[in-house]
Amino acid sequence: MKLTETPEIVTWPDTHYVFVEKTGPIPKNAPLAWQEFVPWVPQLKTTSTVTGFLGLYKMNAELYRAGASVTAEPAHLPGNLRHERFPGGRYARFVLIGPFSELPEATTRVGQIISERKIPLRDAYHIEHYANDPNSTPEENLITEILFPVA
Numbered sequence: 001m002k003l004t005e006t007p008e009i010v011t012w013p014d015t016h017y018v019f020v021e022k023t024g025p026i027p028k029n030a031p032l033a034w035q036e037f038v039p040w041v042p043q044l045k046t047t048s049t050v051t052g053f054l055g056l057y058k059m060n061a062e063l064y065r066a067g068a069s070v071t072a073e074p075a076h077l078p079g080n081l082r083h084e085r086f087p088g089g090r091y092a093r094f095v096l097i098g099p100f101s102e103l104p105e106a107t108t109r110v111g112q113i114i115s116e117r118k119i120p121l122r123d124a125y126h127i128e129h130y131a132n133d134p135n136s137t138p139e140e141n142l143i144t145e146i147l148f149p150v151a
Helices: 026-047 100-116
Strands: 008-012 015-023 050-058 063-070 082-086 089-097 126-130 143-149
Touching: 015 026, 015 050, 026 050, 026 063, 089 100, 100 126, 100 143
Parallel strands: none
Antiparallel strands: 008 089, 015 063, 015 082, 050 063, 050 126, 089 143, 126 143
């Protein structure tokens, strides 16, 4: 697994976010949330400018959101999509290069690093930012930023 082991402290900007939310075990519900969200993307793109794709999650609350960042609050949302203004903030960023199937292992390792280095976290969403397109990028070259909210 190609994962950076040294966190970079970054500031995630205030973001308009359109998403599908699932509660329950994240390993089970994350794929379900994406399966529900992805079919709405073409219709979302007809009314909004999509700037990226990200998963937001709270591990202790077992809450997972699959969605897209957009330039402004959409006037109309297709299906059961929801919009929220995500406040962003300071994050410890780690980078995984490789298939999405490695995300559970990578996220577990990031949690271990955070714990080992005694990096204080705040109560906010964790972020998985998918930096390139899985439809046009070979699986081994996919880049996912894993961001944990730091105090």
